[in-house]
Amino acid sequence: MEQPEPSDRSWRDVWHEVIFEADTPAGKAFDVALLAAILLSILVVMLESVEEIRARWGAWLVAAEWFFTGLFTLEYVARIACSRRPWRYILSFYGIIDLLSILPTYSMVVLPGAQRLSVVRSFRLLRAFRVLKLGHMLTEARQLRRALWSARPKIAVFLAAVLTIVVIIGSAMHVVEGPEHGFTSIPESMYWAIVTMTTVGYGDIAPRTPLGKGLAAFMMVLGYSLIIVPTGIVSSELAQSALKPITTQVCPSCLAEGHDADARHCKYCGSQLE
């Protein structure tokens, strides 16, 4: 593909290519630098939350936080500036994530009680997925997303069944075990039921009566066996999609069957298919 001379192109196109694309060396370098900045800023957020580290290195961490916020603000402004349709970017998924990455730091100055908003800064990590286009990762990520998307209705039915079991056994356990064993309400019992059925099993709430233990054991075996259902579903869909579609068309001259859906000539005698 022929490229126009750089001087022919507006600064907006040049910047757009560097910031939004990853095909040129400059674009790749930008993406790698951005990924490093994102991961470092997440590290700063993490370290800041550790009491001992904040006590000793607090000032440095605040400085780093403001440095990264400044950097991401510049990047955000640049992305808006070099977009031909800025609002489309601003309202896109990544546009909103980009804004959420810088807002909390500013809001902590304006609103003194906004400390709780700082958690939103961890959304920065989602920006790292932008860099997937760098390697061969994009195809893989797309396949993953498509596989999950096509299995959506079956996963919905599966989760509906799991949640129904959780509600019914959760209610039963609330009556069977009662508040004195930690099953203080139906929502609490449902929380226990999810902890048990997904085989997490904290042990902060656990049945104490024989009947409750029997119900719990039944639920565990169910949760342990049930996971094979969605696995089978996904495998089934993949097995079907892995079979090349074959038409029922018959070759008009040699009557051969089993032609691929995209065949226009008989693969055995070469005569044209309808």
Add this chain to the structure above:
Amino acid sequence: MEQPEPSDRSWRDVWHEVIFEADTPAGKAFDVALLAAILLSILVVMLESVEEIRARWGAWLVAAEWFFTGLFTLEYVARIACSRRPWRYILSFYGIIDLLSILPTYSMVVLPGAQRLSVVRSFRLLRAFRVLKLGHMLTEARQLRRALWSARPKIAVFLAAVLTIVVIIGSAMHVVEGPEHGFTSIPESMYWAIVTMTTVGYGDIAPRTPLGKGLAAFMMVLGYSLIIVPTGIVSSELAQSALKPITTQVCPSCLAEGHDADARHCKYCGSQLE
């Protein structure tokens, strides 16, 4: 399919279509309203079980409970009234679930000690599955049910093997660890064995002796590895059904079967297939 004029049909048929079917706008609206009522009534049951909420909003929740019970009673009567064969509905799976959804509220008036029956109200959630016919969910649900049904004998053998391991290791742990470490009886030890083998692991009972820990470790590795067996079984069944199509044609001269769909001559004797 030609529809008779509404005036030609009895009121029972019209109501039947609205209440039992989901093909007409009225039928769909009824199902959506019913689903909303079911989910809201389940929410009321849940909220009622939370001490603090009941203390403040108790009266409202009781009122809501009676409202939904009245609604479901009307619906139950209507379903009986518009069925051509009422007893068939009453004795059907959903007929019994429908009755169990309203009985507990009434029984709490008649029998003062029937508070424990209130748990049966959570069975209402099962009625929500009726609404599956609304979307494309029915096919998915049917596929799920069929997959589980066809894997039934293999799952039975698998569960029998798991339970045998649970009984034998449970008995062994009762002797090895003894009541002083929480393994007070064989049923108790079996409960622990199920908690361990399904990888739930509450930690309320845990082995303390080296031999007990060794047995437990063996059981965990077994439980962790064993789940691949049913997964493999389900995948196997699906792989076989995805195989290349074979015709049911029989060779007219040697009576051989199992020819490929694209075969024109018997692969064993060479005579022409029809």
Add this chain to the structure above:
Amino acid sequence: MEQPEPSDRSWRDVWHEVIFEADTPAGKAFDVALLAAILLSILVVMLESVEEIRARWGAWLVAAEWFFTGLFTLEYVARIACSRRPWRYILSFYGIIDLLSILPTYSMVVLPGAQRLSVVRSFRLLRAFRVLKLGHMLTEARQLRRALWSARPKIAVFLAAVLTIVVIIGSAMHVVEGPEHGFTSIPESMYWAIVTMTTVGYGDIAPRTPLGKGLAAFMMVLGYSLIIVPTGIVSSELAQSALKPITTQVCPSCLAEGHDADARHCKYCGSQLE
């Protein structure tokens, strides 16, 4: 198949058919009765281990235990008597299980301190698998066994890898966390590593230091991801076995390829294959 007149056959053959086979009505009835006796005797063993039940119904349970032991002894003697080659039965898997099912009860009379042997009685449950031949279960059980058997070397390599990780991370945790956090020795740390890697997670021993928690987190993600490896292996073997073998033979007259391994004539033109 022609059957000889009953009078022509020795009593041994008649009994053998009833006791060892399940093809005749008498044989089926014997197997069903045996299954019931096995399950009831296991129930007695379980109930006997519960303190409160033994205190109240102890005498009845001892009587039931002796009744079942007598029954199984009679059965064991009958099996030996009606076998043409008794030693072959006695030394077979089920012969040894049958003996182990009755020995503990007798040994408790002879040796006063043999209470611990009573656990061996739970091996009786293994005898229940004999009855699998009753239904269609035998095929399923055989398929399960064959699938596990053929995946044996791969499962061995998988378990060797898992145990190596357990030994190395177990040793590391013993140094990192030390005895003050419950990692008192390498075997103890290995027990923790198995509990963690199989995602059981009791919580009786848990890392306390940041480095230990990091190692533990790494191990959990490993254990969580690793289970897909054997699943993939089993699926792979099944996918390969589900593909009909195809020869590389070319038809000498029409040069068609892709013939099944058992084809003797070209499926397209009917000419003989070499």
Add this chain to the structure above:
Amino acid sequence: MEQPEPSDRSWRDVWHEVIFEADTPAGKAFDVALLAAILLSILVVMLESVEEIRARWGAWLVAAEWFFTGLFTLEYVARIACSRRPWRYILSFYGIIDLLSILPTYSMVVLPGAQRLSVVRSFRLLRAFRVLKLGHMLTEARQLRRALWSARPKIAVFLAAVLTIVVIIGSAMHVVEGPEHGFTSIPESMYWAIVTMTTVGYGDIAPRTPLGKGLAAFMMVLGYSLIIVPTGIVSSELAQSALKPITTQVCPSCLAEGHDADARHCKYCGSQLE
């Protein structure tokens, strides 16, 4: 293959065959002896870490440790001596592991505080994998490694997604639950998130607030369902590789590719394939 007379070969070749290969009886015997020595030395390391055993048998264990270290040192020297290119061996994976197996014991004499290095001795177990070449295990191990290697990019995307969820929910829980419920910092909350998402569930840290429990329940269901994704990916790759064979032939007239192995004419333009 013709073998030169033993007298014709240098001592280095003879020793190399015994130590590095497993084709001759001597080579097999060496490998079996080495495997036994490795497993016994690992057993000594384990026993030494148990307080009670070290108190009673300490001297014997130290002696055994020095015996095995001497043995492995001799072996290491022999391996270097009989290699034609010693540095290639020394810098290979197994060369480094071999050195790490003997260094800790010596370093404990030189550096008094090097007790902590003793954990490196457990790396000896990795040497056991060398013996895989003995049986049919090598093929299996290679298949396992290849399967994991080819699924690498997809597993990377999967783990990146899992870790992103861990960071975001970990940060959220730090704010929602706070230090008073054990979520003292974001790294600590992330540790909890990994413990929960992999369904390990120690229970040393567990949510206490309703919102925290809701988030945790959401995460558990996610972790429980998500494992089907990589399973599906691996199955998908395997299903594709099991597909019907496609030739690499290119149509001479239209340059189309992807013809079935049995095609004699291009399915797109009908011209004859070679």
